[in-house]
Amino acid sequence: MKTNTIVVCFTINGEKKELQIPAAISALELIRDVLELKGTKEGCGIGECGACTIVVDGKAVNACLMFAAQLDGCEVMTVEGLSPAEGLHPIQQAFVDRHAVQCGFCTPGILMSTQALLMETPHPDRQQIINAVAGNLCRCTGYQSILGAVEDAAAGGLKGKSRQKTF
Ligand code: FES
Ligand code: FES
Numbered sequence: 001m002k003t004n005t006i007v008v009c010f011t012i013n014g015e016k017k018e019l020q021i022p023a024a025i026s027a028l029e030l031i032r033d034v035l036e037l038k039g040t041k042e043g044c045g046i047g048e049c050g051a052c053t054i055v056v057d058g059k060a061v062n063a064c065l066m067f068a069a070q071l072d073g074c075e076v077m078t079v080e081g082l083s084p085a086e087g088l089h090p091i092q093q094a095f096v097d098r099h100a101v102q103c104g105f106c107t108p109g110i111l112m113s114t115q116a117l118l119m120e121t122p123h124p125d126r127q128q129i130i131n132a133v134a135g136n137l138c139r140c141t142g143y144q145s146i147l148g149a150v151e152d153a154a155a156g157g158l159k160g161k162s163r164q165k166t167f
Helices: 027-034 090-097 107-120 126-133 143-154
Strands: 005-012 015-022 053-056 059-062 075-077
Touching: 015 027, 027 053, 053 107, 059 107, 090 107, 090 143, 107 126, 107 143, 126 143
Parallel strands: 005 075
Antiparallel strands: 005 015, 053 059, 053 075
16 A cells, blocks of 8 residues: 655754655654654653653644644754753753653653743743643652752753752
8 A cells, every 4th residue: 555645844953854754654753763863752652641742833742642744844852952962951961960860761851841941931930840841751750859950940050069959
């Protein structure tokens, strides 16, 4: 049977792409399998866990719930686009400093939810932070350290001993 294909044009992590792809694949399949950007994770595949969170036109979305075709004309960021060529992005550093990473499976998704939050609301309050990461499940770390890391990132990435413990 012939597979229907479509052409999608979008920007991902600052690079323009024009790709012919199977019409029915998800944005997550496009990112992981076609572009081989493996930082974005597949957990549940049904919009429940947040592991696949990416930023599309400034909003955090679950890539498993989008068709790749819906990315046409969009500006997309994955965790690879967040990370500088060397070292860590301030959000990543805040997660390290707060010990907010264990197995790390949830982490790219939470970083991208945080990035979307801080793009829209540079100085979020605690409740806005909770709302922003409410769709991201973590089975390891406990949420207090994650919330603290997002607070630190919003405050400008307080480092090491200078940070205030909130847990
Ligand atoms: S893999 Fe997309 S929400 Fe779980
Ligand atoms: S660090 Fe393991 S799922 Fe969050």
